[in-house]
Amino acid sequence: MAQVLDMAAILETRNLSKSFGALAAVQDVSLAIDAGGLHSIIGPNGAGKTTLFNLLTGTFPPTSGRILLDQQDVAGTPAHRIAHLGLARSFQRTNVFPAFSLLENVWIAAFATGRSWKGLLFRNTSQYPEANEQARQALRDVGLIDKQNQLAREISHGEQRQLELAIALAAQPRVLLLDEPAAGLSPEETRRMVALVRSLKGRYTMVLIEHKMDIIMSVSDRISVMHFGRLIAEGAPAEIQRNPEVRRAYLGGVAT
Amino acid sequence: MRAFFLILISICVLPLIVRPVIATEIWIFAIFGLGLNLLLGYTGLLSFGQSTFFGSAAYVAGWLLKHYGVNVFFALGIGVGVGALSALVVGYLCVQRSGLYFIMLTFALNQLFYFVAYQWTSVTGGEDGMQGVPRPEFLGLDFKDPLVYYVFVSVLFLASLWLMKRIVESPLGRILQAIRENELRAEAVGYHVPRFKLLAFVIGGAFSGAAGVLYAMLFGIVPLEAIGFVFSGNVVFATLIGGSGSLYGPIIGSFVFIWLSESMSVVWARWPLLLGVAFVIVVLFFRGGVVEAWHRFWTWRRSSKPAT
Amino acid sequence: MNLFLGQILNGIATGMLYALMGLGLSLITGVLNIPNFAHGALFAVGAYFLVSVVGVLGNFWLGLLLAPLGVALLGLVIEYAGIRRLYAAGHDYQLLFTFGLALILNELIILIWGPVGISHLPPALLRGGVDLGFTFYPKYRLFVMVMAGLLVAATWLFLEKTRYGAIMRAGIENKEMVSLLGIDIHRLFTVAFAIGAFLAGIAGALTAPIRGLSPQMGVDMLGIAFVVVALGGLGNLLGAIAAGLLIGVAQAVVAAYWTEASTAVIFAVMALVLLVRPQGMFGIR
Numbered sequence: 001m002a003q004v005l006d007m008a009a010i011l012e013t014r015n016l017s018k019s020f021g022a023l024a025a026v027q028d029v030s031l032a033i034d035a036g037g038l039h040s041i042i043g044p045n046g047a048g049k050t051t052l053f054n055l056l057t058g059t060f061p062p063t064s065g066r067i068l069l070d071q072q073d074v075a076g077t078p079a080h081r082i083a084h085l086g087l088a089r090s091f092q093r094t095n096v097f098p099a100f101s102l103l104e105n106v107w108i109a110a111f112a113t114g115r116s117w118k119g120l121l122f123r124n125t126s127q128y129p130e131a132n133e134q135a136r137q138a139l140r141d142v143g144l145i146d147k148q149n150q151l152a153r154e155i156s157h158g159e160q161r162q163l164e165l166a167i168a169l170a171a172q173p174r175v176l177l178l179d180e181p182a183a184g185l186s187p188e189e190t191r192r193m194v195a196l197v198r199s200l201k202g203r204y205t206m207v208l209i210e211h212k213m214d215i216i217m218s219v220s221d222r223i224s225v226m227h228f229g230r231l232i233a234e235g236a237p238a239e240i241q242r243n244p245e246v247r248r249a250y251l252g253g254v255a256t
Numbered sequence: 257m258r259a260f261f262l263i264l265i266s267i268c269v270l271p272l273i274v275r276p277v278i279a280t281e282i283w284i285f286a287i288f289g290l291g292l293n294l295l296l297g298y299t300g301l302l303s304f305g306q307s308t309f310f311g312s313a314a315y316v317a318g319w320l321l322k323h324y325g326v327n328v329f330f331a332l333g334i335g336v337g338v339g340a341l342s343a344l345v346v347g348y349l350c351v352q353r354s355g356l357y358f359i360m361l362t363f364a365l366n367q368l369f370y371f372v373a374y375q376w377t378s379v380t381g382g383e384d385g386m387q388g389v390p391r392p393e394f395l396g397l398d399f400k401d402p403l404v405y406y407v408f409v410s411v412l413f414l415a416s417l418w419l420m421k422r423i424v425e426s427p428l429g430r431i432l433q434a435i436r437e438n439e440l441r442a443e444a445v446g447y448h449v450p451r452f453k454l455l456a457f458v459i460g461g462a463f464s465g466a467a468g469v470l471y472a473m474l475f476g477i478v479p480l481e482a483i484g485f486v487f488s489g490n491v492v493f494a495t496l497i498g499g500s501g502s503l504y505g506p507i508i509g510s511f512v513f514i515w516l517s518e519s520m521s522v523v524w525a526r527w528p529l530l531l532g533v534a535f536v537i538v539v540l541f542f543r544g545g546v547v548e549a550w551h552r553f554w555t556w557r558r559s560s561k562p563a564t
Numbered sequence: 565m566n567l568f569l570g571q572i573l574n575g576i577a578t579g580m581l582y583a584l585m586g587l588g589l590s591l592i593t594g595v596l597n598i599p600n601f602a603h604g605a606l607f608a609v610g611a612y613f614l615v616s617v618v619g620v621l622g623n624f625w626l627g628l629l630l631a632p633l634g635v636a637l638l639g640l641v642i643e644y645a646g647i648r649r650l651y652a653a654g655h656d657y658q659l660l661f662t663f664g665l666a667l668i669l670n671e672l673i674i675l676i677w678g679p680v681g682i683s684h685l686p687p688a689l690l691r692g693g694v695d696l697g698f699t700f701y702p703k704y705r706l707f708v709m710v711m712a713g714l715l716v717a718a719t720w721l722f723l724e725k726t727r728y729g730a731i732m733r734a735g736i737e738n739k740e741m742v743s744l745l746g747i748d749i750h751r752l753f754t755v756a757f758a759i760g761a762f763l764a765g766i767a768g769a770l771t772a773p774i775r776g777l778s779p780q781m782g783v784d785m786l787g788i789a790f791v792v793v794a795l796g797g798l799g800n801l802l803g804a805i806a807a808g809l810l811i812g813v814a815q816a817v818v819a820a821y822w823t824e825a826s827t828a829v830i831f832a833v834m835a836l837v838l839l840v841r842p843q844g845m846f847g848i849r
Contacts, residue, residue: 535664
């Protein structure tokens, strides 16, 4: 097989740090996410995982360090611009548009990063075939297309978590950041979520935060472990499982 | 569609029931309400200072009409421009805050304009208002005739309604509602929220400005109250009682409010007391407004029929 | 120069009153999280109550005590009968409610005391002026400065040094936490509203002999109270005090040179500050 040139990571952080006053939430984190893979970030509560996500999506700027998307430094890019750079995120606490239908929920994300905003003020929303199709495809991917006209606030919690993911997919991102997609799901719903995540593998580069170990182990290509804001280990799932430092970090802790 | 015909019929029938002046006032106030509702109902921004744009437009257009003899259409255009511009300035300062701060800021800036209008008596006439605003004839149309002016305003109202309908059904309309539903997520999916809020402000201001000019020409005067906080409160009340959740809510609200205030004001000089009581009663007992009550009624009726 | 210094003193006196208004409004909006558009009307009611009490009992000091108590009582009733039912209703309905109240109170004032402005002289003890060296300054205004200053200090001490005050400040920060600690959150709200009303009432009572009374006084003061809170930060009590003094002095200084613009200047200052610091002078981003 021909040797591919050293593929640079599609998303990288270099010595990324974030402090809130005296609290160092993220300390000197250097990560490289390879294109097309699924990279998980795990760690006990308060390890800084969501803060890391917030840094990647521009919720706040880092205290120091760099964030490289396709070798471009995007650290400090404001949140509303990040989506346009190809980074989409789903949230730990369900963050949908309750009064909108499912289709409208995903449409709004598809439209934002769509090719053009022509007719922003006066063209009817039904007259955007690209955005409409992108939206429908996102719903199909998560298995919610049958409920496209139901209101987001009327569907079950498990379905809302699927919608949560669909909104991120609708932007057709290059990198998908999933923050605990299985949060609050029943075992059956969790199984469905895992199958969904697996179905997306290869089509999207994914970075996953999760607490449920069985999910992590079954879908991840690589795992990074955070503890007190620092990266304490990184490697393939099997290596991480055997890693004594990781065990120690979780002692008395949370991993289910 | 049903709504459109109902509106058309009311436009035709109204001047037969009430004096043309009152009928005209109702449609003007409806335009004012449409502008506010883009902010209040669709974007979730409680702007408590809409009279800033209404009054500013009225004063500027009134001045031009009085001293420069501009025609009615020009005055209207100026009013829309002044409304939009003042909303740009006010909006820029306000959209950076949210919640209670936002409400307070819109109010405080409204007060700024009010006090300027109060003091600048050489231009605005201060407490006495700007009197003698003409309604000059143009293109053979005698706007001084109440019925002619009524038709003119009704047509403008229909145009405003059509325009607002286009806007709320456009991507902008949906983006504004997304901001209302979940500001954080709207930003995360790629919208610069303050800029969109500002856009809503400017559009709302343009509508308010149009209403202001039409009001000035209707009564021939720009009273100081037109830029005061009671006016701002009235349009909020009208919009809420009509139902902020729908495009047509402000229309119903305008009917209710104008009817209330007109019937009460001839009875008692202290009628704002009754208005205040009406506000309190609506808030305590009739939240959601007329349109929601109507929807609830229809949903109930539909649910008692067998499902299709 | 003397005119300037005299104006500064005037500014401090009105600034103290503005601080009282801002403090009360900041407390109410901070603890209850509602927009209180009736705050100006409460101020006006305080002034008119004073006039009535003095008219009936002939004693200014009793009036100064009873008028704000009356307003506090009114505040209690308003909170209990109305606002309490609206905490979950959303800001638009809360606004409409307090706005309706403002209308009602305003019209009641006109009904009871008439639409024309009234003037009210300070008590005999405080009439006339004091020689301060650079100017002959009205005794009553000095009294207002001291009295308002004491009230501001007392409120601040109550909130900072007493247990209940600490609970109230905690309520501004985090209502859920406070109710989880077993504290009756509804009573906290009622007390906060009553205190805020008291402060508005006494500010009104103190103002009466300075500027006279008119039914408009409530509306004018409402805007200023909002400016103080917007500049000082919601729930930021020191901020309200500082902002009140700042705009009081600014207004007085401008009034010396350009009287007509003095009130508009308050709002212009607010707009300018917010342009540079959207979070207010002391707010956190």
